[in-house]
Amino acid sequence: MALLYPKKKMISELEILRSVDEENRITQRELARRTGLSLGSVNVLIKRLIHKGLIKIEHVNSRTIKYILTPKGLMEKARLTYQYIIHSYNYISNIEYKLEQIVKCKNDSEKLILYGNKDELYDIISAKLRSMNEKFEYFERNTDISQFYEKEQIIITWQPEDFENELIIGIKIVNILK
DSSP: OOOOOHHHHHHHHHHHHHHHHHOTTOOHHHHHHHHTOOHHHHHHHHHHHHHTTSEEEEESSSSOEEEEEOHHHHHHHHHHHHHHHHHHHHHHHHHHHHHHHHHHHSOTTOEEEEEEOSSHHHHHHHHHHHHTTOOEEEEETTOOGGGGTTSSEEEEEOOTTTOOSEEETTEEEEETTO
């Protein structure tokens, strides 16, 4: 089984607890689909949650198992939901802080370029820049960056695999997630 990092483990456990709470006859295969984990990983997590007393099993018949969230499981679901919200808030706050620092340190002549997909992170980044009255241009991910050579601009990306935080052939590129 792949080692689950604490944040990933928290999210996976929360998704399993949510799913069991919503639909107690859910299969492990469906839980694997919802969490993105392997069937074996879901099986191990279910056993761990049962051992912790968060879920109990009821055999409906020889082929059907019903998972029931215990009162302790409901409390853990609430605790994990709270932790997830706090983690998400801190994540967004960190991105906004980095944007403030970029704007604070940029020259007046430098333009801001947003380079990536129009997704949730784009929405967060563009909303923050608008709230700061900062102008920016958007270029879709995989746009040829040669047009940016030798111009005064800062390219902000949020795709981890695109660029490292560095100067590439005269282009300032900042990965906001780093």
